[in-house]
Amino acid sequence: MIRSIAILLLLHLTLVLCGEGNPCCSQPCQNRGVCTALSSGAYDCDCTRTGFYGQNCTNPELFTWLKVNLKPAPNTVHYILTHFRGLWNIINKISFLRDGIMRYVLTSRAHLIESPPTYNSDYDYKNWEAYSNLTYFTRTLPPVPLDCPTPMGAVGKKQLPDAKQLAEKLLLRRHFIPDPQGSSLMFAFFAQHFTHQFFKTDMKKGPAFTRAINHGVDLSHIYGEDLQRQNKLRLLKDGKMKYQVLDGEVYPPLVSEVGVDMHYPPHVPESRRFAVGHEAFGLVPGLMMYATIWLREHNRVCEVLQEVHPHWDDERLFQTTRLILIGETIKIVIEDYVQHLSGYFFKLKFDPELLFNSQFQYQNRIASEFNTLYHWHPLMPEDFHIQEEVYSYKQFVFNTSIVVDHGINHLVDSFTHQIAGRVAGGKNLPPALLMVAIKSIENSRQMRYQSLNAYRKRFNMSPYSSFEDLTGETEMAAQLEEMYGHVDAVELYPGLMVEKPRTNAIFGETMVEMGAPYSLKGLLGNPICSPEYWKPSTFGGPVGFQIVNSASLQRLVCNNVKGPCPVASFNVPDVKEASSATINSSTAHAATSDVNPTVIIKERTEL
Ligand code: HEM
């Protein structure tokens, strides 16, 4: 008895002498090796298939050594892709080169995402519950163990900085900083609209949980999360969705007519409570604008399909149209949205066939970290300029009247011409959205996120060596140092927001190198991209397949507004050339990131 107590005491002593309880807190396993704490107080790194060996998985095997030494740094690759326009113009036209590069982009990015998924915010080891319970977001890095000396593991201060003070000092906007890549509000609201189909935190259960259990591009934001909601939104005739006509134009139906739950504050009149797939899309007119455009697109595609298959019933028309709209969405996201965001001169291509000879899992699970990094609220401007009006946040938020009073035409035109804010670089968050940022810092802490530098290592970047290295300046760096003590203790979300942007870019390196893998895996992991789905018959034949393969933001708009259609673009068109350009569907081309390829330009009278 006494002896065993003595042994226990001795053991305890050695542990205390060794420093702390859990040896995995200091993240000793490198290169994606898996750390297991042993009862002896030691740890084990499982280096299987990492390409490295040794106690901490730090010794490269020969092939790994070659790869590591030959592979250019992410910033180098980015530099090449965003320079040498002339060279890229040639490469873009040589199809085997374009295909080869696109295949490399897809595989090199998607391979960074575990598939099947592994951890979640309640499990830092692999197990069946974490794999199979779809109500959780997955986790790319496991949570920091509970028994660690500091919130970030073993480095940094015992207490993290006050979230509110942190956000006010480093994130809050002092004066509006426009995005140097020229992103428009059309881009910002697309981002919000598109991502809210799979970022749907279940606030009742907590930040670790999601209500979007399909974990991907399922268009639940158009059709509703479950069958009950879908059936209420469907016309149940000709495959169409319910709608109403106001001022001769199609808009979503009213909550009072269809009886689905929507989140509106009391002051919104019944006649302006539109009902769409996502409960929260009354929040801003930008979301309701896109909801309206996609609703019109659904009903338009139904008519096209019905023409080809007059004998099809409502169900088949509806289901096939949904697949076509999923295809259109992925096409637009890759070739318009990601193309714009990347700033690449290389022309991205949506072509699922590129992956048919590679090992690729057609499944996806949304990671909590992906949700967190996508909190791009600095995109939002100081106020919103629509036609001749200027709306403050107070006037804009939950004001669905704006959608009808201005009409889709003018909204597209106005949002295309208003520039969005820069996301990285710090101090560009509109005061109206400060609370949202504070909340995401608090949620990240509750879920015990690892540090920015831990995520940099996970996504093949070298960790920042100092605070100045992270911010690229001295003032915020000094404030960060005071708050965090050590650069390895800087949290993910604040880190992403204050990171030095790349030259003339909206984001820093980490946002792109983390975001792109999640994004491309989610897009190409969709079942419609798999070999058995990706063929004309899935989409109702060549006509439907063609709608998918020729989709663009500009076409989407032109096909769904009356009269001459406005330029619709993710970057603000060059003011001199196209501020009041109009364009019609016969001139709207599927292609590219180009601002105004074939637009008819009306002379701008003031210039
Ligand atoms: C005026 C415009 C906007 C307002 C008022 C707004 C407001 C909000 C609010 C209140 C939340 C919930 C925060 C929480 O309780 O955790 C939220 C979440 C979020 N916002 Fe925004 N936001 C706006 C624009 C945007 C934009 C342009 C994006 C671009 C991507 C965006 C991305 C997100 C994401 C990804 C979430 C997490 C969603 C979830 O997990 O359910 N937001 N926003």
Ligand SMILES: *[C@@H]1O[C@H](CO)[C@@H](O)[C@H](O)[C@H]1NC(C)=O
């Ligand atoms: C492994 O990491 C630990 C802690 O970081 C360190 O003390 C040890 O020397 C490392 N072992 C090797 C073989 O590098």
Ligand SMILES: *[C@@H]1O[C@H](CO)[C@@H](O)[C@H](O)[C@H]1NC(C)=O
């Ligand atoms: C998923 O996990 C949560 C939290 O433990 C639990 O409440 C829920 O019932 C689980 N869902 C399923 C489908 O197992």
Ligand SMILES: *[C@@H]1O[C@H](CO)[C@@H](O)[C@H](O)[C@H]1NC(C)=O
């Ligand atoms: C909502 O927008 C309309 C214009 O469409 C405007 O007249 C009205 O004042 C706005 N409502 C609020 C509460 O600001």
Ligand SMILES: *[C@@H]1O[C@H](CO)[C@@H](O)[C@H](O)[C@H]1NC(C)=O
């Ligand atoms: C669309 O533009 C083309 C090319 O300028 C023109 O020939 C055609 O008449 C226009 N169509 C409509 C409906 O305005």
